[in-house]
């Protein structure tokens with residue numbers, strides 16, 4: 001039995017974000033399907049880390065936006081893209097979307113927790129540790145981008161992406177806020 005804070009759709013944006021439910025084998029969900037399944041899976045993992053970032057910042061006066069950190073991340077992925085042989089501009093665009101999506105999550109949760117302080121997290125995670133986790137996800141996302149290169153160029157890119165997006169939303173039980181963030185995060189995957 002795994003206890004997880006799940007985001008349940010249809011109950012108002014973010015309102016269910018802090019509802020504790022116990023799901024049998026939440027770690028055994030079916031995988032997001034199709035050639036973009038792996039990529040979408042990691043994108044969703046990164047969105048969930050956005051919840052942790054929000055919890056680390058909320059009530060501390062730390063702003064959601066950290067332009068210096070963003071610039072450093074984007075410079076790094078530009079360099080990494082060249083190393084692994086994928087388009088640096090497209091890669092930077094993709095990571096700009098990941099950052100924007102994380103901020104959608106953070107803003108949504110800040111708004112929720114401000115309006116409903118009883119739903120605010122009681123434990124404040126360590127932002128430095130979370131950023132280490134984000135860096136690891138960056139490496140994994142780059143790996144996934146290399147894997148999907150040909151599908152991105154193919155005629156069915158949007159169809160395949162829609163498949164991964166919909167199965168991701170359902171299997172990962174994303175609420176409205178996280179679905180909105182997922183749309184932002186996947187916006188530039190297909191040319």
Ligand SMILES: C=C(O[C@@H]1C=C(C(=O)O)C=C[C@H]1O)C(=O)O
Pocket residue numbers: 053064065066067069070073098099100102103131134
């Ligand atoms: C995730 C954070 O919040 C924002 C989003 C970032 C990201 O998604 O990489 C980076 C910096 C911040 O603008 C953070 O501060 O680490």
